[in-house]
Amino acid sequence: MNQVQKSGHQCSFFGKYGRCKEAAESGSQLCFWHDPEADKTGDDVKTRLEERAGKGLPMEGFILRKANLDNVNLVNHGSGKPYQLVNCDLSRASLCNGHFYRVDLSGSRLLKANLSNANLHRANLDGCNLLGVNLKNSLLDHVQWGDRLYQEREAAANPENAMALFEEAEESARNIRRHCENLGMMRTAGHFYYQERVFHRLQMPKYSRQRVFSYLVDRVSGYGESPLRVVLFSMALIVFCSFIYLFTGVQGGDTVVRFSQNQDLFQNFRYWLDCLYFSVVTFTTLGYGDLTPLGLSRIVAACEAFTGSFSLALFVVLFVKKMIR
Known part of the structure; x- marks a missing residue:
């Protein structure tokens, strides 16, 4: 008899992988992972998350704000596909020394999350909100950053908030660029330096002299990144x-x-x-x-x-x- 049968009802969360198969919490329509009111600050959350990942089911939309996940190991050592922790809220979560080799974190919110000394080798960070994320001494080789930063996509969908989003995008690009430079990843650092300058230009008044000149520098040299x-x-x-x-x-x-x-x-x-x-x-x-x-x-x-x-x-x-x- 599974958890749903024991509790009497199933979690009401529904995402791109279908409905969550976990049992809902008592007095709630959502399971422990999707309930924003559930306490995720306990020391047992890391172990529970590792056990949940071991089931091989997609982990989508998990609310893990401020969770203590230091040393969490989400590497699938079997022959199956990498674990998926997609579209999750990991804002201000502590993920120090975490193991995320090839983990799919696409679409997750990593706002001011602490990923220092984490292994993000070949991880998928496409569409993640990386504003203020701490990547100090993290392994960032072959990370899938995606074609566009989260704020850039949001600016296209919400033009009325474009200026604030471009400012956040510039800050995110600068943060990633600095960490890549410290790791000697100069090619990736150059890519984010270019994005940083583009986002800075987009904050300038339209058709202003500074913006036109910045655009010409971009067209001619890619802000010094394209011979x-x-x-x-x-x-x-x-x-x-x-x-x-x-x-x-x-x-x-x-x-x-x-x-x-x-x-x-x-x-x-x-x-x-x-x-x-x-x-x-x-x-x-x-x-x-x-x-x-x-x-x-x-x-x-x-x-x-x-x-x-x-x-x-x-x-x-x-x-x-x-x-x-």
């Missing part, structure tokens, strides 16, 4: 300027290289290749002198040369930064 963006920006600028030179004209000896409707397509294409060559040598500040700008082309060439010298220096800095990491 590839610098390369793509450089290539796009070179091609763009080549078309300007084609229509404004450059001087090559006695010939003016310029687009004309009176010329056939092949000749205009050859002139564009000459302009592309001129754009490359201008961007890289080589300046061979075989082609010279005319009229408005001189202003464009000066701007391109300045931008090119800056972009090349930026690429070298970012590339070396990535290599050192």
